[in-house]
Amino acid sequence: MILPKPVMRGMLAKRLRFHLPAALGLSILTALVFKYTVTEPRKAAYAEFYKHYDADKEFNAMREAGVFQSVQPVEK
Known part of the structure; x- marks a missing residue:
């Protein structure tokens, strides 16, 4: 049994068409x-x-x- 070659040409553009709007929508x-x-x-x-x-x-x-070192309490 021979495995078919994977389609590599245009794969990034194809994936970005779905993932980019989804990522943008989820981030918003x-x-x-x-x-x-x-x-x-x-x-x-x-x-x-x-x-x-x-x-x-x-x-x-x-x-x-x-609390303060430079301010003395007021004497009453």
Whole structure:
């Protein structure tokens, strides 16, 4: 039994016609899923956190706790 020779001419172009659009579509789909399941909720969480965040209050709490070496706690 003799095996037929494989067709090599034009094989890359033939495979790319299917694989290139499939890879492009999957990459776009993955990027959209990542955007709406990871980045958008993260941006909303950051916005919610900084809506009520008071940097001066946080600084004073850390200063009172003695976190900073160059800032002495305020004597009351």
